[in-house]
Amino acid sequence: MSEYILELKGISKYFPGVKALDNVHFQLKPGEIHALMGENGAGKSTFIKVIMGVNIPEKGEIFFNGKKVRFRNTREAQALGIAAIYQHSTDYPDLSVTENIFLGHEDVSPRMKKIQWKSMNAKAQALLDRLDASFDAKTQMSDLSVAQKQLVEIAKALSMDAKILIMDEPTASLSNRECEELYKTTLKLKEQGVSVIFISHRIEDIYRLADRVTVFRDGQYIGTWDMAGLSKQKLIEAMVGRKIDQLFPKRKVPIGKEVLRVENLSLAGYFADVSFCVHRGEILALTGLVGAGRSEVCESVYGIRHPDSGKVYLEGKELRIENPWDAIGAGIGLLPEDRQQQGLVLNWELSKNISLINLDKYVKKGFYHIPEEKKDAQELCEKLSVKMTDVSDLASSLSGGNQQKVVVAKLLNTDLKVIILDEPTKGVDIGAKTAIYDIMCSLAERGYGVIMISSEMPEVLGMSDSIVVMKEGRVTATLKTKQADQETILKASMFS
Amino acid sequence: MDTTSPKKTLKIQSYRQLGLVAFIVIICIAIQFRNSRFLTVSNLLDLLTDDAILCILSVGMMSVILTGAIDLSIGSTIALSGMTTALCVSKVQTLHPLVCILIGCAVGFLCGAVNGFLVAKCAVPPFIATLGMMDIFRGLTYVISGGRWVSAYQMPESFKAIGTAKVADVHVYILIAIVVFAVAYYFFSYSRTGRKIYAVGSNQLSARITGINTAKISWLVYIIMGTLAGLCGVLWVSKYASAQGDTATGEEMSAIAACVLGGVGITGGSGKISGLILGAVFIGILNNALPIIHVSTFWQNFIEGAIILIAVLMNFAVKRHSERATLRRRKI
Numbered sequence: 001m002s003e004y005i006l007e008l009k010g011i012s013k014y015f016p017g018v019k020a021l022d023n024v025h026f027q028l029k030p031g032e033i034h035a036l037m038g039e040n041g042a043g044k045s046t047f048i049k050v051i052m053g054v055n056i057p058e059k060g061e062i063f064f065n066g067k068k069v070r071f072r073n074t075r076e077a078q079a080l081g082i083a084a085i086y087q088h089s090t091d092y093p094d095l096s097v098t099e100n101i102f103l104g105h106e107d108v109s110p111r112m113k114k115i116q117w118k119s120m121n122a123k124a125q126a127l128l129d130r131l132d133a134s135f136d137a138k139t140q141m142s143d144l145s146v147a148q149k150q151l152v153e154i155a156k157a158l159s160m161d162a163k164i165l166i167m168d169e170p171t172a173s174l175s176n177r178e179c180e181e182l183y184k185t186t187l188k189l190k191e192q193g194v195s196v197i198f199i200s201h202r203i204e205d206i207y208r209l210a211d212r213v214t215v216f217r218d219g220q221y222i223g224t225w226d227m228a229g230l231s232k233q234k235l236i237e238a239m240v241g242r243k244i245d246q247l248f249p250k251r252k253v254p255i256g257k258e259v260l261r262v263e264n265l266s267l268a269g270y271f272a273d274v275s276f277c278v279h280r281g282e283i284l285a286l287t288g289l290v291g292a293g294r295s296e297v298c299e300s301v302y303g304i305r306h307p308d309s310g311k312v313y314l315e316g317k318e319l320r321i322e323n324p325w326d327a328i329g330a331g332i333g334l335l336p337e338d339r340q341q342q343g344l345v346l347n348w349e350l351s352k353n354i355s356l357i358n359l360d361k362y363v364k365k366g367f368y369h370i371p372e373e374k375k376d377a378q379e380l381c382e383k384l385s386v387k388m389t390d391v392s393d394l395a396s397s398l399s400g401g402n403q404q405k406v407v408v409a410k411l412l413n414t415d416l417k418v419i420i421l422d423e424p425t426k427g428v429d430i431g432a433k434t435a436i437y438d439i440m441c442s443l444a445e446r447g448y449g450v451i452m453i454s455s456e457m458p459e460v461l462g463m464s465d466s467i468v469v470m471k472e473g474r475v476t477a478t479l480k481t482k483q484a485d486q487e488t489i490l491k492a493s494m495f496s
Numbered sequence: 497m498d499t500t501s502p503k504k505t506l507k508i509q510s511y512r513q514l515g516l517v518a519f520i521v522i523i524c525i526a527i528q529f530r531n532s533r534f535l536t537v538s539n540l541l542d543l544l545t546d547d548a549i550l551c552i553l554s555v556g557m558m559s560v561i562l563t564g565a566i567d568l569s570i571g572s573t574i575a576l577s578g579m580t581t582a583l584c585v586s587k588v589q590t591l592h593p594l595v596c597i598l599i600g601c602a603v604g605f606l607c608g609a610v611n612g613f614l615v616a617k618c619a620v621p622p623f624i625a626t627l628g629m630m631d632i633f634r635g636l637t638y639v640i641s642g643g644r645w646v647s648a649y650q651m652p653e654s655f656k657a658i659g660t661a662k663v664a665d666v667h668v669y670i671l672i673a674i675v676v677f678a679v680a681y682y683f684f685s686y687s688r689t690g691r692k693i694y695a696v697g698s699n700q701l702s703a704r705i706t707g708i709n710t711a712k713i714s715w716l717v718y719i720i721m722g723t724l725a726g727l728c729g730v731l732w733v734s735k736y737a738s739a740q741g742d743t744a745t746g747e748e749m750s751a752i753a754a755c756v757l758g759g760v761g762i763t764g765g766s767g768k769i770s771g772l773i774l775g776a777v778f779i780g781i782l783n784n785a786l787p788i789i790h791v792s793t794f795w796q797n798f799i800e801g802a803i804i805l806i807a808v809l810m811n812f813a814v815k816r817h818s819e820r821a822t823l824r825r826r827k828i
Contacts, residue, residue: 304705328707336705345699347765356695357706359688368686410706 002066005030005195006051006082006164011060013046020046021057024221026214028164033186033196035210035227037239039429043219044199048166051197052084053077083157084166091149093142098124100141101156127155130192131185147178154185158194165189166197171205172427175290175455177494183208201429202456203232217241240431247434248462251441255465256280258316259449260332260418262301265310270296271473274310278418278449283440285464285481286453288493292470294453295337298420302334303327314417328357331417335407335424337453343407344395350406351377351391358414380409384439401432408439418449425459437463457486469493513759515814516774519807523781530789539784541667547780548669549728549735553747554754554776555680555769556721561755562684563717564697564764565622569611570725570751572633574744577603577729579637582646582739589652596655597730604726605719607633612718616711630748638741648737659735669731676724681769693717697764753804754779759811778807 006028013021021043028034038044049055051062053071062069064080071077091100098117101124107116124137133151135144144152150170157165167186171179186196186209198209206213207227215222215238222238236247261277271293278284286294300307303321312319314330321327327334336342344353351370354377355362361376362369377391384405388398395403404424411419421440425433440463443450454460460467467484469477469492477492527534553570560567577600584599585591607629614625648656661668684690695703696713704710733739758775760767782803786796 302705323707323709324705325707325709334705341699342701342705345695345702345765347698348695352691356691356703356708359691363688366687368688368691 002063004028004063005065007063007066008047008051009061009063011047011050011057011062013043013050013055013057019219021050022219023059024216024219025224026221027224028195028197029211030195031190031193032211033190033198033209035206035213036197036199036216037201037206037213037235038216038222039239039431042216042239042429044216045168046219047216048084048168048197048199051077051082051166078160081161081163082166083160083162083164084168085150085153085157085170086168091141091152093140095141096137097128097135097139097141097144097152097155098137100152101127101137101159105160123159124155127158130158131155131188145178146173147175147181150174150182151185154189158189162194164195164197166199168199169201169427170198171200171202173290177289179205201427203235206235207232215239236430239429247430247437248459249434249438249441250283250463251445253281253441253444255282256447259314260301260451261313261316262297263311263313265297265300265307265312267296267300267305267307270305271470274470274473274475276468276475276478278451280417280447280449281444282465283444283450283452283463285460285467286451286470287455287457287460287467287489288470288476290455292493293473294470295422297470298334298422298451298453301327302332302420304334328414328416331415333357333411333414333416333419335404335411335419335421337422337426339400339403339407343410344403346394346396348395349392350381350386350388350395350398350409353395353406354380354391354410354413357410361413376413377409380412381406383412384409385435399428399432401428401435404428404432404436405439408436416448418451419443420451420453422453423455424452425454425456457489460489461486513768513771513774515810516757516759516771516778516807519810520774520778520781523785523803527781527785527789534785534788539788541665541670543780543784544670544673544777545667546784547777548667548673549731550747550750550754550779551673551773551776552676552724552728552731553751554758554772555676556724557748557751557755558680558758558760558767558769558772559684559693559717559720560622561752561760561762562693562697562764562767563714564700565615565714565717566626566752567611567718567721568623568626568748569607569630569633570721571744571747572630572637573604573607573722573725574729574732574747575637575739575741576607576633576640577601577726578733578743579641579646579729579739579741581730582651582733583640585652585655586646586650591652591655593654593658596658596734597727600730601723601726604722604724604729606722607725608719608722609715611722612715615718616715634741634745637743641739641741643741645741646733646739651734651737655734656737657734658731659737669735672727672731677769677773684769689713689716694765697761697766699765750779757804757807757811779804 004027008026011021011024012019024047036044046055050057053074053076056072062071069080092103098121102120107120108114109116121137128137131151131154135148141149170182174182189196200206210227212224212226213235214224217239256279258277259280263275265274266272274297276284288294296305299305301312303323303326312321319330321330340346351374355373362373374391381388381391386402386405386409388402395406398406424436428436440450440452452464461481461484464481467479467481467489468475469489471493477488479488524535533539557567580603581596581600585596611626611629614620615622663671692708692713695708696710700710732744754776755767755772756762757778758767759771782800786799791799
């Protein structure tokens with residue numbers, strides 16, 4: 001038996017005009033958790049696709065247990081016991097957990113090919129038990145939370161007898177507590193001898209789990225390190241390729257008059273008695289666990305949801321907001337959490353996306369002025385340094401961080417007083433994160449009141465002026481960031 | 497980072513329309529060989545006159561489909577507005593033709609408003625809402641007419657003149673269709689509302705969060721559709737000088753076919769007037785040409801359907817090809 005269960009040597013993969021992977025290496029030991037890191041566009045996804053037989057590399061060799069292999073399709077990779085859990089889970093919401101686990105490789109009786117429900121349910125339950133899952137195998141998929149769905153995905157991989165499990169950003173949409181659960185599950189798999197390739201942007205994940213880490217940058221292999229003794233600073237530098245002296249470039253901005261005040265806002269089933277206020281130039285962090293009602297509060301302020309009671313004041317005047325268009329008219333903008341579905345029209349040009357919020361601006365004498373629309377979009381994109389060839393690029397062609405900047409550009413294209421950012425750095429790489437933080441500071445400098453919903457503790461502490469913590473629909477703490485620390489916030493969000 | 501070249505995408509889009517043009521030209525040449533009367537000015541004018549109503553309807557249908565919805569009730573709307581107008585004009589023989597047209601449009605407007613109300617305000621799925629209203633409007637047509645026809649002798653000459661009027665040898669219906677196309681071109685390409693319609697069809701959630709009143713937009717497109725169908729009701733009844741309970745049954749399908757042929761994406765958000773004109777004219781050519789090359793009436797529907805499917809399949813093939821090309825150019 002060789003030292004490595006999976007080894008890739010000198011892999012290169014070209015797409016027309018682009019070297020997606022350029023002579024990269026990767027070695028996976030049996031029973032280790034190996035993190036794969038790199039900024040968006042570093043080639044991680046392509047690399048995973050090479051391992052899974054989705055992409056066929058132009059150059060390079062793959063060894064499985066020391067034996068040279070070639071994967072022509074996913075099935076061949078799966079046959080050797082390699083399974084992947086993708087970022088966007090591919091479940092069938094109307095089917096049961098058992099059906100999801102065994103879809104495509106059902107147990108059938110040898111002669112009649114009749115599906116063996118009983119044995120399948122039992123096997124599924126056994127797999128779930130092995131993962132310490134708290135739900136039944138007969139549960140319908142749509143009743144599960146994101147974290148639970150991931151367990152199903154893992155169980156599915158195990159049902160195919162996976163020896164190597166690839167997890168692509170599994171913690172991206174989990175709350176802290178759910179992450180803990182996932183850590184436990186992953187470590188347990190490791191104990192059982194499964195090798196894990198773990199992709200994540202969250203440095204905490206990597207330090208909690210990984211034995212070794214491999215970093216890619218711009219399709220190139222940068223290095224592999226043992227986690228023990230590797231400093232965060234060094235890891236970040238390896239990923240970004242330059243020194244980041246400051247992850248949080250918070251600048252001091254004089255805080256002005258109150259701009260938005262929320263009083264005793266309640267919505268049955270989601271939140272109750274929520275009050276807070278934001279001033280001009282202030283960044284307010286709204287934090288707590290996922291599901292604490294933070295997004296719902298902001299959606300109510302923005303008119304997507306309709307609160308049962310409570311008041312919202314803008315610059316001292318009470319607002320009646322029924323719809324998002326009322327909110328924008330009053331001067332409240334929202335950067336939604338799901339930028340691809342809610343923030344952008346992906347198959348549209350950037351310029352069209354940016355103008356959509358303020359179409360009236362471009363109508364002169366009854367005709368729509370496309371050149372002006374493009375000019376404005378160009379200016380805004382330059383101001384936010386969006387990486388693009390042209391404002392007629394399609395929104396879908398940009399990377400996650402740049403898409404986020406375009407959504408911000410869109411918000412800046414109208415007269416706003418308050419900007420709500422719902423998890424603005426979710427799923428973007430470290431370089432883009434810093435850029436978004438920088439944009440947040442300049443928003444504050446320009447006198448906007450900024451509300452940032454965030455679950456990431458360092459970001460909350462590093463970027464805000466004040467903090468509101470929510471737990472199960474109620475505000476459990478309102479703090480000045482200067483006086484706050486991680487412990488207080490955690491306590492307020494979990495135990496109060 | 498390598499990005500999609502917009503020029504390339506544009507090129508492929510125009511290929512798609514060129515493909516349809518080529519298809520039309522080939523078919524025209526083939527027909528011309530079978531019957532040399534096909535490509536004469538008088539036959540082409542006849543063809544366009546017969547096609548005009550479909551052209552007008554397809555504009556309405558396009559605006560509905562652009563939002564990702566559908567309207568199945570327009571055949572019935574045509575019947576109802578045509579019947580209402582015919583009944584009015586048979587009672588009051590002195591009614592001015594323009595007033596008749598206004599009556600028809602008003603009935604269509606109301607029909608569209610009801611559809612829009614169901615879809616936009618009551619959140620009934622468009623297919624179901626308009627399927628229900630299709631039967632209701634058709635039923636109403638029979639109820640108000642008592643099941644009887646309004647025939648040519650009950651209509652004044654001034655009303656029948658709408659269907660025969662010409663300006664310098666060009667039938668007035670063609671002119672009306674041209675005006676509708678021109679206004680629609682402006683509306684879809686150069687107005688805010690047009691842009692909003694595309695936005696709603698491309699990504700309704702994002703459009704709503706961006707502050708577009710999506711309910712108002714989907715209501716509006718049904719009203720546009722209904723009003724144009726109402727107009728067509730008057731044109732239809734005047735042209736055939738007869739209003740019947742079963743007028744224009746199935747006409748919605750021709751309008752949908754024109755849109756699909758013209759490259760209007762059935763899931764919403766994409767489509768251009770230039771393509772739509774090609775689609776509507778194409779169907780007009782099929783309707784006109786198959787009889788004059790003596791294809792048996794039994795085969796006409798079959799051939800029409802087959803040709804429509806072939807054209808659409810070709811469209812899909814081109815679209816898939818262009819999407820692949822776009823993806824290949826994208827860095828992963």
